[in-house]
Amino acid sequence: MLKGAKKFFRNNSAAYVFLLPxxxxxxxxxxxxxxxxxxxxxxxxxxxxxxxxxGLENYLKxxxxxxxxxxxxxxxxxxxxxxxxxxxxxxxxxxALLVAMLMNRGLKFVSLYRAVYxxxxxxxxxxAIAVLWRKLFAKDGIxxxxxxALTGAEDLPGWIANPKYALGTLVILSVWQFGSSMIIFLAxxxxxxxxxxxxxxxxxxGKTRQFFSITLPLITPIILFNLIMQMISAFQAFTQAxxxxxxxxxxxxxxxxxxxxxxxxxxxxxxxxxxxxxAWVMLIIIAVFTAIIFKTSGSWVSYGSGE
Amino acid sequence: xxVGNDDMLHSAKKITGRxxxxxxxxxxxxxxxxxxxxxxxxxxxxxxxxxxxxxxxxKSFTLQNYASGWKGYSGVQFGRFFLNSLFICGLSVVANLxxxxxxxxxxxxxxxxxxxxxxxxxxxxxxxxxHVTTIPRFVMYNSFGWIDSYLPIIIPKLLATDTFFVxxxxxxxxxxxxDLDEAATIDGCSAYGIFFxxxxxxxxxALVTTALFTFLWTWDDFFNQLLxxxxxxxxxxxxxxxxxxxxxxxxxxxxxxxxxTLSMIPCFTLFFSLQKYFVQGIxxxxxxx
Numbered sequence: 345m346l347k348g349a350k351k352f353f354r355n356n357s358a359a360y361v362f363l364l365p366x367x368x369x370x371x372x373x374x375x376x377x378x379x380x381x382x383x384x385x386x387x388x389x390x391x392x393x394x395x396x397x398x399g400l401e402n403y404l405k406x407x408x409x410x411x412x413x414x415x416x417x418x419x420x421x422x423x424x425x426x427x428x429x430x431x432x433x434x435x436x437x438x439x440a441l442l443v444a445m446l447m448n449r450g451l452k453f454v455s456l457y458r459a460v461y462x463x464x465x466x467x468x469x470x471x472a473i474a475v476l477w478r479k480l481f482a483k484d485g486i487x488x489x490x491x492x493a494l495t496g497a498e499d500l501p502g503w504i505a506n507p508k509y510a511l512g513t514l515v516i517l518s519v520w521q522f523g524s525s526m527i528i529f530l531a532x533x534x535x536x537x538x539x540x541x542x543x544x545x546x547x548x549x550g551k552t553r554q555f556f557s558i559t560l561p562l563i564t565p566i567i568l569f570n571l572i573m574q575m576i577s578a579f580q581a582f583t584q585a586x587x588x589x590x591x592x593x594x595x596x597x598x599x600x601x602x603x604x605x606x607x608x609x610x611x612x613x614x615x616x617x618x619x620x621x622x623a624w625v626m627l628i629i630i631a632v633f634t635a636i637i638f639k640t641s642g643s644w645v646s647y648g649s650g651e
Numbered sequence: 652x653x654v655g656n657d658d659m660l661h662s663a664k665k666i667t668g669r670x671x672x673x674x675x676x677x678x679x680x681x682x683x684x685x686x687x688x689x690x691x692x693x694x695x696x697x698x699x700x701x702x703x704x705x706x707x708x709x710k711s712f713t714l715q716n717y718a719s720g721w722k723g724y725s726g727v728q729f730g731r732f733f734l735n736s737l738f739i740c741g742l743s744v745v746a747n748l749x750x751x752x753x754x755x756x757x758x759x760x761x762x763x764x765x766x767x768x769x770x771x772x773x774x775x776x777x778x779x780x781x782h783v784t785t786i787p788r789f790v791m792y793n794s795f796g797w798i799d800s801y802l803p804i805i806i807p808k809l810l811a812t813d814t815f816f817v818x819x820x821x822x823x824x825x826x827x828x829x830d831l832d833e834a835a836t837i838d839g840c841s842a843y844g845i846f847f848x849x850x851x852x853x854x855x856x857a858l859v860t861t862a863l864f865t866f867l868w869t870w871d872d873f874f875n876q877l878l879x880x881x882x883x884x885x886x887x888x889x890x891x892x893x894x895x896x897x898x899x900x901x902x903x904x905x906x907x908x909x910x911x912t913l914s915m916i917p918c919f920t921l922f923f924s925l926q927k928y929f930v931q932g933i934x935x936x937x938x939x940x
Contacts, residue, residue: 352764355762355763355764356763356764358761358841358842358843359757359761359762359763359766359842360757360763362753362754362756362757362761362842362846363753363754363757363758363763363769364753365749365750365753365754365809365810365811366750366751366753366754366773366810366811366814366817367769368810369750369807369809369810369811369812370772370773370776370810370812370814372810373784373788373807373810373812374776374779374784374812376787377783377784377786377787377788377791378783378784378787380787380790381783381784381786381787384786384787391790391793443676443679446672446675446676447676449669449672451669451672451673451676453673455926455930457676457677457680458930459922459923459926460680460683460684461680461683462922462929463683463684463687463922464683464684464687466867466918466919466922467687467915467918469868469871469873470870470871470873470889470914470915470918471871471873471888471889471892471893471911471914472690472892472910472911472912472914472915473911475892475893475896475907475911476686476687476690476908476911477686479904479907479908480686480689486689486704486705489704489705490705493705520683524933527930527933528933572778576778576780579780580780580781580782582873582874583871583873583874583889586873586877587873587893587896590897603782606782607874610785610786610789611789611878616786616790619786620786620787623780623782623783623785623786624783626780626782626783627779627780627782627783630778630780634778
């Protein structure tokens with residue numbers, strides 16, 4: 345018995361020593377906080393103030409638009425986030441795939457082009473770019489100058505200041521950063537053997553046919569991967585909306601991202617119990633969408649020989 | 652002869668097609684880079700020429716924006732923000748490299764009880780949204796007295812909470828030839844010896860990729876810095892920039908653009924000097940970027 349234990353220890357000790365930092369981090373900084381925030385989500389916790397168990401009240405508050413007991417802004421933040429995720433992610437991936445396909449034609453200078461197209465991704469998450477965006481799309485910004493120089497149009501709106509267009513500028517900012525998805529697509533396209541295309545050419549298949557019958561099916565696993573990663577990070581977008589709306593999600597809540605609302609509730613109004621409940625709902629939403637994509641992927645993702 | 656003509660026509664068509672693709676890619680690239688180039692050039696223009704001036708030509712050149720921006724925010728110079736950011740990023744890189752490479756060695760190279768379980772958990776935790784842990788972590792750090800210090804940013808890196816990098820390194824460690832380990836084991840090398848003498852030296856490229864992305868993401872990580880740092884002297888570049896914009900934005904855009912330009916220099920430098928590691932890192936593991 346003791347011998348067995350000794351042997352077990354000898355076989356496993358080194359591995360667990362190396363694993364220890366991650367394991368500690370996972371338990372102390374992920375598992376414990378997750379349980380804690382689940383607990384807090386059923387309370388009126390607020391740092392420093394008196395608090396107690398309130399059951400499902402926080403969750404019901406999200407659904408209610410009553411000005412006192414409910415949170416009328418919650419549904420707005422959900423709509424804003426969904427609109428953002430479901431417009432920016434498909435557009436970004438479509439751009440990334442289109443440009444990757446153009447670059448995959450054995451062109452010269454591909455590595456230079458790739459570098460140039462990656463620059464927006466490199467810088468896009470920074471405060472500097474968000475600040476720049478605010479300036480570009482302002483009423484007297486250069487986007488308007490360009491539009492009026494090209495079309496002669498006058499009296500253009502201030503895109504950032506107009507609730508109709510403010511979210512659109514954030515979508516553009518996200519799509520602008522298609523570089524990393526493009527590099528992943530490009531790596532995937534390089535894996536497809538040219539023989540497939542040669543065979544298709546002999547069979548008389550045109551370019552469009554080749555795209556739908558060879559390229560697209562063979563890169564579906566990469567589309568799946570990009571889709572999930574981009575979706576998860578789009579749900580969590582924060583910095584750009586914070587900077588562009590100066591922390592408020594305006595104008596008229598039009599850029600009130602879920603994370604921004606959560607941050608304001610938790611750290612500005614100190615409703616930390618409520619913010620915890622919001623975080624859990626967000627986790628569930630992301631999990632559900634990821635699961636849906638995975639479940640349906642069986643019907644559109646092919647794990648063929650091209651991998 | 653006719654066949655030859657056809658061939659020539661065909662290849663002429665092909666060349667034109669290629670030129671069109673080049674042209675399209677270059678034009679799109681110009682459109683994409685225009686905002687960044689405009690920003691850099693405008694930072695050298697006098698304040699009254701910046702607005703609505705779409706041209707990329709400098710009619711007059713001034714460093715006034717840099718001089719006025721460098722004065723910083725509420726008595727703290729911008730240089731201080733840079734030093735703070737560099738300090739955080741440097742420590743984060745070291746901490747992340749140490750912790751993630753250790754975990755990756757364990758997952759990628761060693762056999763142990765519960766490995767499949769922990770590996771599965773590790774992969775799932777990559778997809779977890781950070782906000783579920785934000786509030787309890789804040790409460791915890793607060794009880795440690797860590798708020799308004801850099802510890803809440805650095806300590807998690809020391810505990811490999813950026814699990815994504817563990818995955819990146821596992822992929823790489825797995826691809827190293829196993830014969831080396833066996834030879835080393837026969838020569839009496841322990842698991843620890845193999846880590847330090849074989850795996851770490853060979854994992855160089857993956858470690859560079861990890862270091863790069865850790866640096867960039869910490870440099871631009873506005874959310875955590877906003878959350879945990881309050882005092883102006885401890886501000887990092889993103890916080891300093893944001894405070895500066897809110898305080899002086901509309902009246903002094905030139906200085907804002909100048910400091911924004913400066914804030915991008917570290918990322919640019921790293922990118923252009925280590926480009927190949929970027930592409931490798933993104934292509935092999937799908938870094939979200």
